[in-house]
Amino acid sequence: RKEVEQDPGPFNVPEGATVAFNCTYSNSASQSFFWYRQDCRKEPKLLMSVYSSGNEDGRFTAQLNRASQYISLLIRDSKLSDSATYLCVVNRAGTASKLTFGTGTRLQVTL
Amino acid sequence: EAQVTQNPRYLITVTGKKLTVTCSQNMNHEYMSWYRQDPGLGLRQIYYSMNVEVTDKGDVPEGYKVSRKEKRNFPLILESPSPNQTSLYFCASSLSWIQGAQETQYFGPGTRLLVL
Numbered sequence: 001r002k003e004v005e006q007d008p009g010p011f012n013v014p015e016g017a018t019v020a021f022n023c024t025y026s027n028s029a030s031q032s033f034f035w036y037r038q039d040c041r042k043e044p045k046l047l048m049s050v051y052s053s054g055n056e057d058g059r060f061t062a063q064l065n066r067a068s069q070y071i072s073l074l075i076r077d078s079k080l081s082d083s084a085t086y087l088c089v090v091n092r093a094g095t096a097s098k099l100t101f102g103t104g105t106r107l108q109v110t111l
Numbered sequence: 112e113a114q115v116t117q118n119p120r121y122l123i124t125v126t127g128k129k130l131t132v133t134c135s136q137n138m139n140h141e142y143m144s145w146y147r148q149d150p151g152l153g154l155r156q157i158y159y160s161m162n163v164e165v166t167d168k169g170d171v172p173e174g175y176k177v178s179r180k181e182k183r184n185f186p187l188i189l190e191s192p193s194p195n196q197t198s199l200y201f202c203a204s205s206l207s208w209i210q211g212a213q214e215t216q217y218f219g220p221g222t223r224l225l226v227l
């Protein structure tokens with residue numbers, strides 16, 4: 001089983017739609033979780049960290065479910081500019097210095 | 112401007128010809144790391160460094176070397192490149208590493224390497 005798994009998509013949604021991605025992780029001792037955004041073959045950029053209580057940043061909401069070992073990202077009112085690949089990132093248990101990246105979920109927002 | 116820079120951005124080389132990809136950050140970050148990204152495999156860590164003169168292997172270190180003589184620089188060295196090292200390489204840095212802490216990694220723009 002992969003350490004971090006994501007549905008590769010693509011998710012094709014119209015502008016204004018709400019879309020959600022899930023990401024599962026295998027190591028129950030993992031402690032830090034992030035969502036990064038990557039535009040086509042450019043560098044990944046941090047979108048948001050994921051906190052135990054869940055957190056929101058504008059149209060983006062991230063949640064962590066430790067019992068089921070997944071994190072989620074919800075995007076409301078999708079914009080064309082949200083089209084990108086969203087990477088789920090988890091730290092290795094016991095090694096905050098090592099991050100494991102999912103292969104990403106591609107989102108395409110259309111008119 | 113706070114940034115991570117990499118050079119070169121694009122490189123075509125031949126098997127066996129030693130090359131170095133430079134990485135530099137101007138944010139006084141302690142932690143630096145190299146990743147390679149391949150289709151269907153995501154980003155995989157090659158080497159990382161927690162501070163000057165402190166380096167360690169990531170998941171795919173074979174065929175690569177690194178050094179960290181200064182805090183700002185973390186070059187990636189391919190002593191004898193092979194075609195399976197054709198990839199997109201990213202350097203990243205973060206302020207520090209702390210057990211359980213959530214540290215943002217800042218990535219360089221990437222280096223596309225083709226080994227013939």
